[in-house]
Amino acid sequence: MGQWRNVAERVPGYRMALALRDLTRPGDRRAAALLRLRRPAGLFQPFGTTGVDRYPAIFGRLREALQPHPATHGDVPLRLLSFGCSTGEEVFTLRTYFPTATITGIDISAPRIAVARREVPARQQKTTRFVVAASAAGELPDSYDAVLAMAVFRHGDLADGPARIGAGLSFDRFETAVSQLAVRVRPGGYFAIRHANFRFADTAIADGFDAIMWDESITPHYDRSGLRLRHVATEPCLFRRRYDPDIASRPDDPVVG
Numbered sequence: 001m002g003q004w005r006n007v008a009e010r011v012p013g014y015r016m017a018l019a020l021r022d023l024t025r026p027g028d029r030r031a032a033a034l035l036r037l038r039r040p041a042g043l044f045q046p047f048g049t050t051g052v053d054r055y056p057a058i059f060g061r062l063r064e065a066l067q068p069h070p071a072t073h074g075d076v077p078l079r080l081l082s083f084g085c086s087t088g089e090e091v092f093t094l095r096t097y098f099p100t101a102t103i104t105g106i107d108i109s110a111p112r113i114a115v116a117r118r119e120v121p122a123r124q125q126k127t128t129r130f131v132v133a134a135s136a137a138g139e140l141p142d143s144y145d146a147v148l149a150m151a152v153f154r155h156g157d158l159a160d161g162p163a164r165i166g167a168g169l170s171f172d173r174f175e176t177a178v179s180q181l182a183v184r185v186r187p188g189g190y191f192a193i194r195h196a197n198f199r200f201a202d203t204a205i206a207d208g209f210d211a212i213m214w215d216e217s218i219t220p221h222y223d224r225s226g227l228r229l230r231h232v233a234t235e236p237c238l239f240r241r242r243y244d245p246d247i248a249s250r251p252d253d254p255v256v257g
């Protein structure tokens, strides 16, 4: 069966035929098919695969790092952005780690955001916001304590790691989108990225961030020219924005700015 699928996937039009078939299916397969066929500007991963508490180690570390510091933070609620939030599970999970935070979820797929909005409990309406958008351009610079981009800057069709990037992705597109996100992180705040086909560390804006946490590397990575990089065991998954991009943060820097 697996062998037949590998052969079939090399036949031109096979994946498109699957997308057309999925248009008639219920639930998220239809949302993915719509994205694959329409290819809206800015699209990365069309599949909405998600789940509750997919990144417990990263969320736990973020909670530790963003512990309110009474002297400087007072009662100001934390502001978190989940970019590529799919049907909202990531936002609802973040809520369990950060009960009083203001959390925004952005996704390019209107049907997925509609599902997410339906799930917001009445008592969380004021502190939970879901937005249909293809980028973070509508958000203010320096306005988030943490921004997360989990499983967005990738494409499921590259799972087998072809030697050259495809599926409409390019490093330039990644760098533009990820830089827009990174400038939304306040100085001293955090940027989490997981399962991307490119490395945040290869972007120019990453010079203003320090990697503070690593995780197993599963997703194939591509360089600036679109060639597959040699596999490495771990990759940085959590970065902290420096107060001054020219001065590397010290480990004892205060957590809040």
Ligand SMILES: C[S@@+](CC[C@H](N)C(=O)[O-])C[C@H]1O[C@@H](n2cnc3c(N)ncnc32)[C@H](O)[C@@H]1O
Residues within 6 Å of the ligand: 041, 042, 043, 044, 045, 046, 047, 048, 049, 050, 051, 054, 083, 084, 085, 086, 087, 090, 106, 107, 108, 109, 112, 133, 134, 135, 149, 150, 151, 152
């Ligand atoms: C695999 S899901 C990831 C869901 C969640 N972040 C997680 O890790 O469980 C990828 C999501 O990214 C969204 N997406 C892809 N390109 C996007 C873009 N340019 N702007 C916003 N969302 C995008 C897709 O619609 C999809 O819902």
